[in-house]
Amino acid sequence: MWRWFHRLGSPRWFYQTSGRWLPWLAVLTLALLVIGTLWGLAFAPEDARQGNSFRIIYIHVPVSFLALAGYYVMAVAGAVNLIWRIKLADMVMTAAAPLGAALTFLALFTGAIWGKPTWGTYWVWDARITSMLVLLFLYLGVVVLRNSFSGRDTAGKACAILALVGTVNIPIIYKSVDWWFTLHQPATIKLSGAPSMHPDMFKPLLVMILAYYCFYALVLILNTRTEILHRERRTAWVNDLAVSELAVTELTSNEQ
Amino acid sequence: MHPLRKRRLLLVVFLVVVASAAVGLVLYALKENISFFYTPSAVANGEAPHGPIIRVGGMVVANSVERNPKALDVSFKVSDGANAVLITYAGILPDMFAENEAAVAVGRLREDGVLVADEVLAKHDEKYTPPEVADAMSKAYEAQQKQKAASGKLELEKSISEKTESAIQP
Numbered sequence: 001m002w003r004w005f006h007r008l009g010s011p012r013w014f015y016q017t018s019g020r021w022l023p024w025l026a027v028l029t030l031a032l033l034v035i036g037t038l039w040g041l042a043f044a045p046e047d048a049r050q051g052n053s054f055r056i057i058y059i060h061v062p063v064s065f066l067a068l069a070g071y072y073v074m075a076v077a078g079a080v081n082l083i084w085r086i087k088l089a090d091m092v093m094t095a096a097a098p099l100g101a102a103l104t105f106l107a108l109f110t111g112a113i114w115g116k117p118t119w120g121t122y123w124v125w126d127a128r129i130t131s132m133l134v135l136l137f138l139y140l141g142v143v144v145l146r147n148s149f150s151g152r153d154t155a156g157k158a159c160a161i162l163a164l165v166g167t168v169n170i171p172i173i174y175k176s177v178d179w180w181f182t183l184h185q186p187a188t189i190k191l192s193g194a195p196s197m198h199p200d201m202f203k204p205l206l207v208m209i210l211a212y213y214c215f216y217a218l219v220l221i222l223n224t225r226t227e228i229l230h231r232e233r234r235t236a237w238v239n240d241l242a243v244s245e246l247a248v249t250e251l252t253s254n255e256q
Numbered sequence: 257m258h259p260l261r262k263r264r265l266l267l268v269v270f271l272v273v274v275a276s277a278a279v280g281l282v283l284y285a286l287k288e289n290i291s292f293f294y295t296p297s298a299v300a301n302g303e304a305p306h307g308p309i310i311r312v313g314g315m316v317v318a319n320s321v322e323r324n325p326k327a328l329d330v331s332f333k334v335s336d337g338a339n340a341v342l343i344t345y346a347g348i349l350p351d352m353f354a355e356n357e358a359a360v361a362v363g364r365l366r367e368d369g370v371l372v373a374d375e376v377l378a379k380h381d382e383k384y385t386p387p388e389v390a391d392a393m394s395k396a397y398e399a400q401q402k403q404k405a406a407s408g409k410l411e412l413e414k415s416i417s418e419k420t421e422s423a424i425q426p
Contacts, residue, residue, distance in 0.1 A: 045389075048389070054384060083261050084261060119352070120351075121375070161271065165275040186382050187382060197384040
């Protein structure tokens with residue numbers, strides 16, 4: 001098990017293995033996204049009270065799920081780097097921060113679009129929305145903190161500590177609608193018990209959640225690969241890779 | 257595990273636990289102030305201040321919405337089951353505002369306990385149903401109510417006839 005763990009820690013091994021899996025993951029993500037979007041937007045019935053405006057749920061809920069789950073990905077990667085000093089973990093963490101920030105922004109943005117016709121306002125300072133805004137600032141804080149250090153090791157440690165302290169916010173976001181009176185409604189999908197949603201509407205939502213998990217994995221791997229190439233640009237294997245890529249492009253241009 | 261890594265692991269766990277405890281204590285201290293709105297019962301118990309802008313939320317009581325036909329003035333009651341608060345508002349209500357649905361009003365409490373709202377927000381619940389299903393459900397509910405009423409009436413008639421019979425019989 002430890003050998004596997006250490007091999008996983010090798011950026012080169014990760015780059016090569018993920019390269020083999022990427023096309024499959026990309027195809028799966030695209031298929032799920034297309035099926036889920038069409039199903040949710042065109043075939044799912046409209047809501048009795050909200051009409052068609054409820055359909056934003058097919059983006060809002062998956063994006064919010066991944067904004068929360070992605071924070072744990074970032075924090076755990078930071079902790080692994082802090083404890084075992086694995087370079088790849090730091091690269092994953094670097095890759096996860098802007099991605100999480102983008103997803104959190106999308107969750108807030110789609111929520112605001114939905115809030116206007118439903119609640120009558122784009123924004124309220126209730127516990128759910130405010131804690132989500134804190135999450136956005138935590139993600140952006142990690143991005144900014146990393147860029148403010150010149151030494152990579154120090155930056156990694158500082159970001160890991162910030163990310164770990166920030167994990168406190170995740171259960172707060174998740175439970176905010178139950179702990180306090182908020183304008184945001186409680187969760188439709190519950191861990192225990194059936195969802196308070198008609199199955200015809202719920203099935204496309206499940207597909208979309210799955211699609212966004214795949215999308216997250218895909219973008220995280222792509223971001224990590226870029227980070228690997230950037231950090232290992234002076235190593236022999238990346239140079240060999242660049243040379244062989246160049247040769248391939250030259251070969252194809254000569255053929256033409 | 258290597259002792260150095262073990263120490264780092266403990267440090268990470270310590271960091272998360274201490275941060276959680278600190279935030280937990282802060283939230284516990286601010287418990288009253290984090291909620292987005294006061295319930296009508298809190299207003300009735302005098303927990304909501306008179307003067308500053310507050311929010312009061314609850315179910316809009318059925319048949320309590322009264323509109324001024326010549327202006328935008330509207331008044332309605334929100335209730336949490338135990339108590340109700342009368343709210344007056346001059347403005348356009350959100351589309352999702354309806355009786356027997358939750359709403360949150362933002363405004364100042366008058367001395368007589370009426371909330372003069374500057375803004376009314378509709379609070380949506382977490383349930384989603386297609387229109388046909390909602391129709392069928394409300395029809396089923398109405399039928400059930402009718403049946404209940406009918407059987408109640410039957411029972412009432414039965415008891416009356418029994419009583420009359422017993423009265424007639426010596």
